[in-house]
Amino acid sequence: MDLDAFTELLTPRGQRALAEAVEHRDADPVAAATSLRRTYDAALSSAALTQARLRERARAKFGADAELMYFTPHGLEQATRAEVAAHRATRLLSLWRSSHHAGAGDGPRVADVCCGSGGDLLALARAGCLVDAVDTDPLTVAVARANAEALGVAERVTVRVADAASVSPEDYDVLFADPARRTSRGRTFDPMAYSPPWPVVLDLLARAPRACVKVAPGIPYEFIPEGAEAEWVSYKGEVKEASLWAPPRAARKTGLVRLATLLPGGHVLRDAGAVAPTGPLGRHVYEPDGAAIRAHLVGEVAELVGGRLPDPMIAYITGDDPVDTPWAARYEVEEALPFSLKRLRAALRDRKIGNVTIKKRASAVDIERLRSDLRLSGTESAVVILTRIMDKPSALICRPGSPA
Ligand SMILES: C[S@@+](CC[C@H](N)C(=O)[O-])C[C@H]1O[C@@H](n2cnc3c(N)ncnc32)[C@H](O)[C@@H]1O
CATH class of the missing domain: 3.30.2130 (VC0802-like)
Structure with missing residues (x-):
């Protein structure tokens, strides 16, 4: 699916094609394509059928919202699942409120500098943040914008094509970054191979009044910046990611604070310096x-x-x-x-x-x-x-x- 086909999918004719593709979702793929081709050209038929299939796959991450949303295959694969994104957004808001003494109606201005199809962006907007988002990929930007419209948060969100490095974190209350962990050779576990690369992420984080960066849970400890709070999150028993939280600049200290969060329960465990004794196998x-x-x-x-x-x-x-x-x-x-x-x-x-x-x-x-x-x-x-x-x-x- 290219940008032209996606743009057409958002027109009334495209929406009719998509509705028809969703109806044919359980049918044989060749029969579904043949049926759509009776009314629509090859590009629109294919975009509609792809989108219908992606929506079905996206249910695991986005629940019922998936039926209203748009995806690219990479965008869906890299998107933060809704429960994890909602947890992060709620935490970001409460940390920000705690240092700004802000009232319940106010929301921070957040820069989401690698927004993808919008998993985090949508959760941040729903939590009450005003989000300016960028991504280098024009199709992904169009998808994120369509998702903000589809979920009714477009008035809290701007999305544009830009490189994360061009964003001025100083202009925002909070910077959020979820760098891509895919290269042309597949997934990478090396932060230096992230996009944007780790030094760019660290520079943005250092300049931001507050920041949160999502990373792979296996991030080597030596990459975690001094003074950060590192939170590992698991969902239904599977570790999904780590968030590195940089507190307000004036409050940044040396060392590292470690915590773990279990979702969907919301249990939190913090480093208390406990050292387990060694002893014989018990029952x-x-x-x-x-x-x-x-x-x-x-x-x-x-x-x-x-x-x-x-x-x-x-x-x-x-x-x-x-x-x-x-x-x-x-x-x-x-x-x-x-x-x-x-x-x-x-x-x-x-x-x-x-x-x-x-x-x-x-x-x-x-x-x-x-x-x-x-x-x-x-x-x-x-x-x-x-x-x-x-x-x-x-x-x-x-x-x-x-x-x-
Ligand atoms: C892991 S995904 C973000 C997923 C998103 N948080 C979500 O939940 O849907 C990373 C995104 O960063 C974008 N990206 C990669 N390099 C970038 C750069 N230098 N500046 C801005 N965006 C970039 C990729 O196009 C990709 O969409």
């Missing part, structure tokens, strides 16, 4: 949420469950009593063995276990290969945890205790 094993692990808060999770680490280098926690917390999944240990295929196979057979969920940490075992080598049969289920305990490869046969 329960806890697997901390990935956001807590990335934020180096395993000690804080251990404190919550009254636990200890069976191995000081590995993020599994153990304890004697069951404690349920949203910060960790709990498994009840039925048997712990030194790892060997033969012993594990025999132990699972004895227990008539035919269905296993295999988890591993600090183990080089190929899970799918192991599953087939185990030649499982039986009616029972178990969770098998492969890890090292005091440096010895171990297998723990467990019963699921509680979901995180």
Whole structure:
């Protein structure tokens, strides 16, 4: 879909084509295309069918709003899911209000310097911010603008084609950046390969009165700027991203504040300097949420469950009593063995276990290969945890205790 086809999609004729494409969504793709081609030309038919399919895929991130919105394939893939964007927007607003003593009706002026199709932009506008957004890609800008119209926030939003580096963060209350983490070779985990590149992002962040930058959760700690608050966010147990929050310039200190947030529950865990003790394997094993692990808060999770680490280098926690917390999944240990295929196979057979969920940490075992080598049969289920305990490869046969 190019910019011309997308522009036509927004006309009354384009909207009719899109409505027809949505109606044909469950039909055979060739039949759907043939039907649309009876009325519309090839470019509009194809744009409408693509958009109808993208809307369906977008439901996972945007829920019912997806049926009103527009996407490009890359834009959808890179967009922040609605719940995560809403959390960030609410936090941005409350942090800003706390230092501006602003009334409920006022909203900060925010520059969104890599807006994409608008996942964050829309959440910021809905939260009450006035957003000036830019993106270097003209089609993406048209899509973001159409989304602001479609969701009724256009009066709070401007979107234009520009490079992030051309924005003056000094003109805004808050700068928000979500740099692209895709290169021509696919996803990148190297901040220097982000677009705009990391030095440009850091320069914008340093000049902004306040700032928030979204990054991949695996960002190496050495890239996190001094004085930032780094927040790792997981959604339904999967770590999605980290936000680096730069406080007002005058309040920036050295060091790093770490926290983790669980969505949709909204639980927050902060660095309290907790250090987990090391000790023997107990009756329960806890697997901390990935956001807590990335934020180096395993000690804080251990404190919550009254636990200890069976191995000081590995993020599994153990304890004697069951404690349920949203910060960790709990498994009840039925048997712990030194790892060997033969012993594990025999132990699972004895227990008539035919269905296993295999988890591993600090183990080089190929899970799918192991599953087939185990030649499982039986009616029972178990969770098998492969890890090292005091440096010895171990297998723990467990019963699921509680979901995180
Ligand atoms: C990760 S996406 C943003 C997603 C967005 N936050 C959302 O939730 O929909 C990054 C965007 O940055 C844009 N981009 C890349 N380099 C840029 C630059 N130098 N200036 C402005 N935008 C840029 C890309 O075109 C892409 O749309």
